[in-house]
Amino acid sequence: xxxxxxxxxxxxxxxxxxxxxxxxxxxxxxxxxxxxxxxxxxxxxxxxxxxxxxxxxxxxxxxxxxxxxxxxxxxxxxxxxxxxxxxxxxxxxxxxxxxxxxxxxxxxxxxxxxxxxxxxxxxxxxxxxxxxxxxxxxxxxxxxxxxxxxxxxxxxxxx
Amino acid sequence: xxxxxxxxxxxxxxxxxxxxxxxxxxxxxxxxxxxxxxxxxxxxxxxxxxxxxxxxxxxxxxxxxxxxxxxxxxxxxxxxxxxxxxxxxxxxxxxxxxxxxxxxxxxxxxxxxxxxxxxxxxxxxxxxxxxxxxxxxxxxxxxxxxxxxxxxxxxxxxxxxxxxxxxxxxxxxxxxxxxxxxxxxxxxxxxxxxxxxxxxxxxxxxxxxxxxxxxxxxxxxxxxxxxxxxxxxxxxxxxxxxxxxxxxxxxxxxxxxxxxxxxxxxxxxxxxxxxxxxxxxxxxxxxxxxxxxxxxxxxxxxxxxxxxxxxxxxxxxxxxxxxxxxxxxxxxxxxxxxxxxxxxxxxxxxxxxxxxxxxxxxxxxxxxxxxxxxxxxxxxxxxxxxxxxxxxxxxxxxxxxxxxxxxxxxxxxxxxxxxxxxxxxxxxxxxxxxxxxxxxxxxxxxxxxxxxxxxxxxxxxxxxxxxxxxxxxxxxxxxxxxxx
Numbered sequence: 228x229x230x231x232x233x234x235x236x237x238x239x240x241x242x243x244x245x246x247x248x249x250x251x252x253x254x255x256x257x258x259x260x261x262x263x264x265x266x267x268x269x270x271x272x273x274x275x276x277x278x279x280x281x282x283x284x285x286x287x288x289x290x291x292x293x294x295x296x297x298x299x300x301x302x303x304x305x306x307x308x309x310x311x312x313x314x315x316x317x318x319x320x321x322x323x324x325x326x327x328x329x330x331x332x333x334x335x336x337x338x339x340x341x342x343x344x345x346x347x348x349x350x351x352x353x354x355x356x357x358x359x360x361x362x363x364x365x366x367x368x369x370x371x372x373x374x375x376x377x378x379x380x381x382x383x384x385x386x
Numbered sequence: 387x388x389x390x391x392x393x394x395x396x397x398x399x400x401x402x403x404x405x406x407x408x409x410x411x412x413x414x415x416x417x418x419x420x421x422x423x424x425x426x427x428x429x430x431x432x433x434x435x436x437x438x439x440x441x442x443x444x445x446x447x448x449x450x451x452x453x454x455x456x457x458x459x460x461x462x463x464x465x466x467x468x469x470x471x472x473x474x475x476x477x478x479x480x481x482x483x484x485x486x487x488x489x490x491x492x493x494x495x496x497x498x499x500x501x502x503x504x505x506x507x508x509x510x511x512x513x514x515x516x517x518x519x520x521x522x523x524x525x526x527x528x529x530x531x532x533x534x535x536x537x538x539x540x541x542x543x544x545x546x547x548x549x550x551x552x553x554x555x556x557x558x559x560x561x562x563x564x565x566x567x568x569x570x571x572x573x574x575x576x577x578x579x580x581x582x583x584x585x586x587x588x589x590x591x592x593x594x595x596x597x598x599x600x601x602x603x604x605x606x607x608x609x610x611x612x613x614x615x616x617x618x619x620x621x622x623x624x625x626x627x628x629x630x631x632x633x634x635x636x637x638x639x640x641x642x643x644x645x646x647x648x649x650x651x652x653x654x655x656x657x658x659x660x661x662x663x664x665x666x667x668x669x670x671x672x673x674x675x676x677x678x679x680x681x682x683x684x685x686x687x688x689x690x691x692x693x694x695x696x697x698x699x700x701x702x703x704x705x706x707x708x709x710x711x712x713x714x715x716x717x718x719x720x721x722x723x724x725x726x727x728x729x730x731x732x733x734x735x736x737x738x739x740x741x742x743x744x745x746x747x748x749x750x751x752x753x754x755x756x757x758x759x760x761x762x763x764x765x766x767x768x769x770x771x772x773x774x775x776x777x778x779x780x781x782x783x784x785x786x787x788x789x790x791x792x793x794x795x796x797x798x799x800x801x802x803x804x805x806x807x808x809x810x811x812x813x814x815x816x817x818x819x820x821x822x823x824x825x826x827x828x829x830x831x832x833x834x835x836x837x838x839x840x841x842x843x844x845x846x847x848x849x850x851x852x853x854x855x856x857x858x859x860x861x862x863x864x865x866x867x868x869x870x
Binding site: 289290292293295306307308309310321322324325326327328329330331333335336337338339340342343344345346347348350364365366367368385386 | 475476535536537539540541542543545546551554555558560562563566567578579580581582583585586587589590591593594595597601602603715716719721759760761762763855856858860
């Protein structure tokens with residue numbers, strides 16, 4: 228979170244100009260003052276034994292147009308390709324999308340666009356819960372152990 | 387003398403030093419224009435026969451690069467090590483760095499193969515979810531990489547790379563999400579920010595899908611790499627030039643310089659990001675645009691086709707180089723209370739309760755728009771029908787209501803994405819309702835949306851109904867600061 232706050236601060240450095248009555252002109256930024264911590268979320272661990280978990284974003288603000296994930300640790304000695312699918316947990320789960328790190332043992336921050344169809348439902352849910360799951364990338368290459376990743380949802384907010 | 391002045395004036399007119407790279411040795415203004423008009427075309431590899439001159443040249447160039455001594459920077463392994471040691475990922479340098487990398491690699495291929503107009507082919511994984519046949523025996527030759535995890539039978543899901551995934555990415559007007567996150571001018575070029583959807587989803591998945599060398603930072607050892615990144619580059623060109631989304635004008639991005647590459651003679655080169663944005667205008671072109679899945683509502687600007695006159699090229703170059711600072715702010719959202727289903731026999735109407743004053747203010751305000759989003763929509767109707775949309779008609783629209791009716795908003799259709807979309811067999815259509823609402827106005831606190839299905843002539847529809855789980859009106863404010 229601290230790192231994220233640093234980034235958003237940098238992104239919106241021009242926001243300081245608002246004090247002078249000028250608009251922030253630096254792209255669509257997460258405004259720290261609008262972000263709320265909805266939970267002190269710990270990363271969830273996904274493995275072949277437990278390929279699915281539910282979690283909530285650490286930060287929620289504004290229109291939920293993007294969802295940022297962090298894959299903070301990857302135990303993948305064979306460097307097999309895997310995908311992380313993310314769904315919003317509504318009465319009927321809504322698929323948000325899938326991401327993958329590259330290379331497949333490289334921790335990364337990854338961004339998904341939230342489909343417009345899901346935005347209203349997500350905005351109406353506090354806190355919004357998401358399901359993350361490990362999936363293979365190729366039809367003929369099932370995942371094999373050992374494979375364990377730590378993933379957390381960093382931020383849900385405007386683009 | 388006049389010849390030289392003409393050429394210099396041309397270069398000055400385009401305000402780019404990089405044009406000289408694209409133009410090479412052309413001597414006159416006319417020759418320069420001719421050279422740009424005939425710039426090499428990057429073609430879909432799936433459209434090329436095994437003996438196509440492009441593939442023959444590509445195989446030949448790779449074979450020769452593999453044979454170069456390790457002291458030569460153009461050596462095949464040395465080229466891959468450029469990527470290993472310098473490639474930025476997870477930040478907004480991903481696209482310009484790889485564009486420059488391909489640009490110089492392409493020049494090396496051109497020189498070694500002897501094909502003066504050689505252009506890298508691209509693998510359109512949004513349309514072909516298998517590694518293209520050109521990379522497999524019997525014709526592969528040097529295009530084969532025996533380390534691949536994928537086989538010729540492997541398939542990557544359209545839910546990871548298909549048009550239903552790509553189209554929303556290409557319609558995202560926000561450079562900072564499209565092109566991955568920002569880093570500071572003082573940051574190392576490999577400093578991590580956040581991978582945007584283009585990088586995190588199709589880019590990364592394809593690397594992993596092919597696997598082997600492609601799954602690691604020595605990925606350029608697999609000739610697939612260059613065609614994969616040509617497709618990524620095509621996406622950026624499509625997004626920036628054809629779909630008119632501006633790059634950022636942040637100097638931390640535009641002024642960044644890369645010194646990691648060598649030219650076709652093995653000499654080191656320096657290239658800045660702002661130069662790379664012009665490559666697809668002056669140095670090469672793509673054979674076809676990427677067709678949108680539906681009429682785009684998120685942007686109202688007309689697509690840009692780069693013409694061949696100096697005036698046209700200058701205009702596009704200026705816009706592309708200028709970039710913009712931008713933001714889309716959500717002002718309000720209004721959703722219908724119930725889902726909607728229309729059939730070929732029975733059009734349907736949704737009623738969305740809105741704050742009339744707020745919507746009217748938005749319609750009267752420059753820079754604000756009202757977007758209609760049909761979410762959770764069925765999409766398996768490619769061969770069956772298209773959908774006409776009417777807004778705020780006094781009486782519900784019927785199959786007989788003409789497109790000339792004032793309440794006619796637009797129509798949308800389906801494009802080969804039966805198994806794409808949100809992954810559950812549905813998709814979303816975001817349409818711009820601003821113009822029609824300005825025309826017909828709001829007479830109450832409700833906006834009426836009529837959907838009329840129109841079957842294609844001469845076909846027997848396999849599906850009869852279109853439905854959307856959510857019908858939403860979004861009032862948004864565009865904040866796009868584009869230099870004039």
